[in-house]
Amino acid sequence: MSTVTIKHVTKTFGENVVLQAFDATFADGEFVTLLGPSGCGKTTMLRIIAGFEKPTSGAVYIGEQLVSGDKAFVPPEKRDIGMVFQSYAVWPHMNIFDNVAYPLKIKKRAKPEIHERVKRVLDIVHLSQYKERYPNQLSGGQQQRVALARALVAAPKLLLLDEPLSNLDAKLRESMRFEIKEIQNAMGITVVYVTHDQTEAMAMSDRVIVINQGVVQQVGSPMEIYNTPSNPFVADFVGKVDFLRGHVAEGSITLDGTGQTLPYNGPLGGRVIVAIRPEAIRFAPAVHAHLTGTLKSQYFLGDVNDCRISLGGEVSLRMITDPYSYGAMRPGDAVGIEVRNLLVFADDGADDHLKIHT
Amino acid sequence: MVNAPMKKRFYFDIKWVIIFVIVAFMLVFQVFPLLFMLYRALFASGSFSLSSLSRIYTYSLNWTALKNTLIASFFTMIFGTLIAFPLAWLVGRTNLHFRKFFRSLFVLTYMVPPYLGAMAWLRLLNPKVGNLNVFLRDLLGLSQNPFNIYTLGGLIWVLTTFYYPYAFITISRAMEKMDPSLEEASKISGASPLRTLLTITLPMMTPSIVAGALLVFVSAASCYGIPSIVGMPGNIHTVTTRIVGYVSIGSADGLTDATSLAVFLMFTAVLVMYASAFITGHKQYITVSGKSTRPTIVDLGKWRVPITGLVFLFAAVVILLPFATVAITSVTQNLGKAVTAPGNFTLKHWEKVFTRADILSSMKNSLLFGAAAATAGILIACVMAYLLQRTRVRGRHIPDFLITLGSGSPSVVIALGLIMTMNGRFGISIYNTPAIMIIAYVIKYQMMGMRTVVSAMSQIHASLEECSQVSGASWPRTMKNVTLPLIGPSVAAGWFLIFIPSFYELSMSALLYSSATKVIGVQLHEYWTFTSQQQASAMASGILLVVIALNVALDRLTKGNFSI
Numbered sequence: 034m035s036t037v038t039i040k041h042v043t044k045t046f047g048e049n050v051v052l053q054a055f056d057a058t059f060a061d062g063e064f065v066t067l068l069g070p071s072g073c074g075k076t077t078m079l080r081i082i083a084g085f086e087k088p089t090s091g092a093v094y095i096g097e098q099l100v101s102g103d104k105a106f107v108p109p110e111k112r113d114i115g116m117v118f119q120s121y122a123v124w125p126h127m128n129i130f131d132n133v134a135y136p137l138k139i140k141k142r143a144k145p146e147i148h149e150r151v152k153r154v155l156d157i158v159h160l161s162q163y164k165e166r167y168p169n170q171l172s173g174g175q176q177q178r179v180a181l182a183r184a185l186v187a188a189p190k191l192l193l194l195d196e197p198l199s200n201l202d203a204k205l206r207e208s209m210r211f212e213i214k215e216i217q218n219a220m221g222i223t224v225v226y227v228t229h230d231q232t233e234a235m236a237m238s239d240r241v242i243v244i245n246q247g248v249v250q251q252v253g254s255p256m257e258i259y260n261t262p263s264n265p266f267v268a269d270f271v272g273k274v275d276f277l278r279g280h281v282a283e284g285s286i287t288l289d290g291t292g293q294t295l296p297y298n299g300p301l302g303g304r305v306i307v308a309i310r311p312e313a314i315r316f317a318p319a320v321h322a323h324l325t326g327t328l329k330s331q332y333f334l335g336d337v338n339d340c341r342i343s344l345g346g347e348v349s350l351r352m353i354t355d356p357y358s359y360g361a362m363r364p365g366d367a368v369g370i371e372v373r374n375l376l377v378f379a380d381d382g383a384d385d386h387l388k389i390h391t
Numbered sequence: 392m393v394n395a396p397m398k399k400r401f402y403f404d405i406k407w408v409i410i411f412v413i414v415a416f417m418l419v420f421q422v423f424p425l426l427f428m429l430y431r432a433l434f435a436s437g438s439f440s441l442s443s444l445s446r447i448y449t450y451s452l453n454w455t456a457l458k459n460t461l462i463a464s465f466f467t468m469i470f471g472t473l474i475a476f477p478l479a480w481l482v483g484r485t486n487l488h489f490r491k492f493f494r495s496l497f498v499l500t501y502m503v504p505p506y507l508g509a510m511a512w513l514r515l516l517n518p519k520v521g522n523l524n525v526f527l528r529d530l531l532g533l534s535q536n537p538f539n540i541y542t543l544g545g546l547i548w549v550l551t552t553f554y555y556p557y558a559f560i561t562i563s564r565a566m567e568k569m570d571p572s573l574e575e576a577s578k579i580s581g582a583s584p585l586r587t588l589l590t591i592t593l594p595m596m597t598p599s600i601v602a603g604a605l606l607v608f609v610s611a612a613s614c615y616g617i618p619s620i621v622g623m624p625g626n627i628h629t630v631t632t633r634i635v636g637y638v639s640i641g642s643a644d645g646l647t648d649a650t651s652l653a654v655f656l657m658f659t660a661v662l663v664m665y666a667s668a669f670i671t672g673h674k675q676y677i678t679v680s681g682k683s684t685r686p687t688i689v690d691l692g693k694w695r696v697p698i699t700g701l702v703f704l705f706a707a708v709v710i711l712l713p714f715a716t717v718a719i720t721s722v723t724q725n726l727g728k729a730v731t732a733p734g735n736f737t738l739k740h741w742e743k744v745f746t747r748a749d750i751l752s753s754m755k756n757s758l759l760f761g762a763a764a765a766t767a768g769i770l771i772a773c774v775m776a777y778l779l780q781r782t783r784v785r786g787r788h789i790p791d792f793l794i795t796l797g798s799g800s801p802s803v804v805i806a807l808g809l810i811m812t813m814n815g816r817f818g819i820s821i822y823n824t825p826a827i828m829i830i831a832y833v834i835k836y837q838m839m840g841m842r843t844v845v846s847a848m849s850q851i852h853a854s855l856e857e858c859s860q861v862s863g864a865s866w867p868r869t870m871k872n873v874t875l876p877l878i879g880p881s882v883a884a885g886w887f888l889i890f891i892p893s894f895y896e897l898s899m900s901a902l903l904y905s906s907a908t909k910v911i912g913v914q915l916h917e918y919w920t921f922t923s924q925q926q927a928s929a930m931a932s933g934i935l936l937v938v939i940a941l942n943v944a945l946d947r948l949t950k951g952n953f954s955i
Contacts, residue, residue, distance in 0.1 A: 085575055109578040116579040122572035126594045135590075136580035183580065193579075 035096040035190035035223055036061050037082060042091030042101075044077055044247075051077045052247045055091070059225065059240075064217055066226045066234040069244035070270065078244070079193055079227045083116055084109035095191060110139075115184030115222075116193040119200065121176045123168040129155070129179055130164040136187040154182045157216060174205045181213070185220065192217075194226045198233060210236050231271045235259065243267050265378050268308045275350050277307045278380060286377070290346035293324050295372060304380040311339075311353040313374040316362075322369025326350070333359045342368060409774055410786055417793040419819070420830050424808025425657060425800070431647065431811065432654040447651050456628040457655065459543060460612050463629065467550040468608040474551070474705075475558035475607075476600060480588070481702060483566045484574075485689045488699040494563070496706055501556040502938050504895040504912065506616030507931045508553045510919060511713030513621060514720055516540035516548075520727070522716070541625025549621050550611045552709045557610055558603030565599035566592075584689045598670050605667045609660050613801030615898035616912075620919065630656050631898065634803045638810065638902050646811070653804045664799045714935065721929035740929035750930065753914035756825070757894050760910060763829045765890035768837035769844070772885055776844040776878075781853060791841075798838035802898035805834055810902060823905035831903060832893040839892075840885035847881030848874075880948055887945050895934045 037059040044052040052074045059065045067075035080086040082093060092102035100107040124132055137147045155161045158178040168176055184192055198206045214237050217224050228234055234241050235255040243250040243258055251263040262268035279288040286297045329341040338359040340352045433439055447453040481487045482494045515523040516538045524536035577587040615631040623632055630652045637649035691698055723730045724737045744750055778787040809831055814822040821827045859869040897912035904913050919927035
């Protein structure tokens with residue numbers, strides 16, 4: 034159990050800047066997720082914490098100890114960390130017991146203690162009956178749990194997980210999410226988790242760090258990054274969203290190309306980008322409606338009704354709503370929409386504004 | 392599917408015919424000769440007897456040759472592997488200086504004719520006048536020269552310096568394929584770099600190390616060039632030199648003995664191939680991760696410079712020194728004196744390389760036969776790659792197996808088999824023609840081409856072709872527009888991989904050539920043995936330059952993606 038402090042870490046590979054001035058502190062026992070699209074630098078940050086990469090500048094502390102910095106470097110094998118790799122990295126020439134016992138053998142623990150601790154950790158990951166088997170006799174999900182057991186067996190101060198669920202099928206991924214979370218709760222260990230899957234990040238994390246192109250975009254609880262994203266990139270990356278351009282005038286926003294307005298009392302003025310999540314809007318009778326439009330299409334998906342609504346011109350919104358509304362209206366019908374929540378960002382007019390935010 | 396029956400008829404039509412043709416070719420020119428030799432060795436007097444085999448044990452010269460072959464190959468295997476693994480690790484997994492350069496250098500040695508090394512080491516470690524011997528004697532103030540190349544030890548030394556790259560390539564290729572996070576997982580578990588090397592890297596590599604070692608063993612045992620140049624002057628005979636000796640004498644008894652020796656060699660090779668396939672096939676640990684993380688490089692720390700120095704010294708002694716020696720010999724007038732002595736520098740041997748009719752005609756033969764073999768081999772390779780990767784035709788693995796068997800057969804065995812069966816006795820008379828040499832080259836070297844094309848083909852998902860067909864392109868047009876452009880560089884690379892060893896081939900050519908089909912390897916060997924070491928060195932240097940030029944061309948052609 035340990036805190037991690039990252040001070041102004043940068044990383045460049047030749048010309049290529051992978052991380053720009055990364056600052057963060059992870060509290061003891063906290064579950065922190067580094068979330069971002071592939072190539073954003075999240076794995077590099079994790080590998081710097083592990084000691085597989087050295088930061089170009091800046092420092093990393095685990096607890097009070099400086100592990101990466103100008104003055105000191107502690108190699109991975111001396112950092113007392115558990116790590117689960119994306120490819121699991123379960124050694125195929127050792128059976129499950131030997132795989133899991135490896136960190137304890139390195140630490141020269143006594144045999145009875147090794148047996149006791151391996152047994153306990155295999156119980157936690159539900160693999161006790163497989164300890165004599167070899168990795169090629171196990172499924173992907175089981176190998177993944179072996180990797181997890183191996184990372185946990187020496188009771189490390191810190192557990193690093195590098196997209197551990199990305200090679201699993203959807204059902205297994207979901208159940209492993211909760212298993213990992215439960216293990217973390219039970220052991221009270223500090224976890225740094227890397228993923229590009231925002232649902233995974235939301236489901237497991239105490240705090241999420243959203244990264245894009247080597248720059249931290251936002252740090253916050255799942256609820257914060259979802260409900261109050263700091264910029265359009267975060268809004269887009271952590272959920273479904275439609276962006277509409279408009280301008281602020283006299284307590285309302287006039288949406289470009291539609292002539293319609295939305296009430297707005299925020300601090301921004303001039304050109305703005307309005308972000309609306311599909312679940313934040315619903316059908317409403319004309320009197321309650323903020324916007325009016327035409328139903329373009331609707332799809333019954335079982336748990337929801339997934340609709341597209343044209344607001345006039347080229348502008349349209351996606352709405353994900355109550356499945357029982359399906360069929361109440363037909364494509365082509367005029368509909369009223371109630372906007373229950375909206376996000377407003379200043380619009381600097383740049384075309385790449387929505388995707389890249391540095 | 393509606394057109395399923397049509398498709399099925401298509402299967403029977405063309406693909407089976409192609410397989411049949413390839414299999415028939417291999418059966419006639421490879422399997423039949425080998426079986427015939429086995430028959431000759433076991434049924435020499437008409438009925439089954441082991442008498443011809445037992446003659447080998449009783450005739451001491453052959454018995455000694457057999458022992459020499461086993462001892463030399465065994466130690467070459469041990470030393471070669473002991474050299475290759477650390478080198479592969481240093482080049483692939485550490486921050487050794489000039490890693491890429493060293494890698495290319497070690498791989499290049501693989502493409503160099505082995506007799507070149509034998510020639511060089513003969514000049515360097517001749518017991519009386521070897522340059523290195525004299526240099527070391529003067530340096531250390533010894534009363535006599537420290538080394539004698541004309542010994543079993545000398546033979547092992549030269550074999551090792553030329554066959555360790557076989558293990559190096561096998562091992563470093565496997566190391567590149569290994570998922571680096573397997574090693575990282577060990578480090579994060581607390582293991583030191585050394586412990587990681589011993590408990591993770593080494594065990595994971597064991598199958599490749601064993602396969603590489605066995606390859607070195609069988610290559611060393613089948614080598615003719617090195618023992619004929621290094622061993623024979625000191626009366627160190629090996630199985631291959633005995634076989635070539637018997638064939639050049641031409642007596643019936645001699646041929647029987649040669650056959651028995653060849654059967655022994657073949658038996659060893661098959662055993663080794665089987666063992667190697669068993670080990671690598673049943674313990675395939677190599678895992679390729681989806682994510683392309685670069686392997687973490689082990690920091691050699693304060694050892695970085697000393698170890699780089701050591702590797703450089705090794706490369707200098709094993710590669711640069713022999714190359715330089717041959718080059719210097721080629722421009723020396725009188726070998727008794729240093730090349731720098733007044734009037735001792737000459738270009739006349741080089742002039743002859745480009746003017747002498749016998750050298751030019753043998754050069755022409757080599758280019759021609761090599762090109763023919765490479766073209767035939769790569770055609771078979773392309774067809775095989777298609778059959779193996781794109782169809783599920785039954786029997787497609789039979790030609791694959793035969794091609795592998797052919798390339799694993801010792802050269803002299805292939806050649807001897809062809810001599811004994813293709814002399815008209817069984818209706819095919821191609822003895823003393825270019826055809827017999829080209830066929831021999833194809834059998835021995837086509838696998839290199841096939842593996843290259845097959846692996847390229849395996850990386851092109853069939854959907855790329857299917858997509859072209861769905862877009863309306865016919866099958867030939869799909870081949871032309873999609874498949875060929877994608878595998879083109881590999882086809883070219885495969886062509887060169889067959890051409891290069893065929894071009895300077897000696898072991899088979901020494902048995903198969905006639906006055907009209909003499910090739911450069913044989914010509915060089917004759918110059919070396921009977922006429923002028925300088926002239927042979929000039930030719931060898933020329934071959935070396937051609938090989939290096941082809942390698943550079945290959946590298947450009949495949950944009951550096953090519954590696955053997």
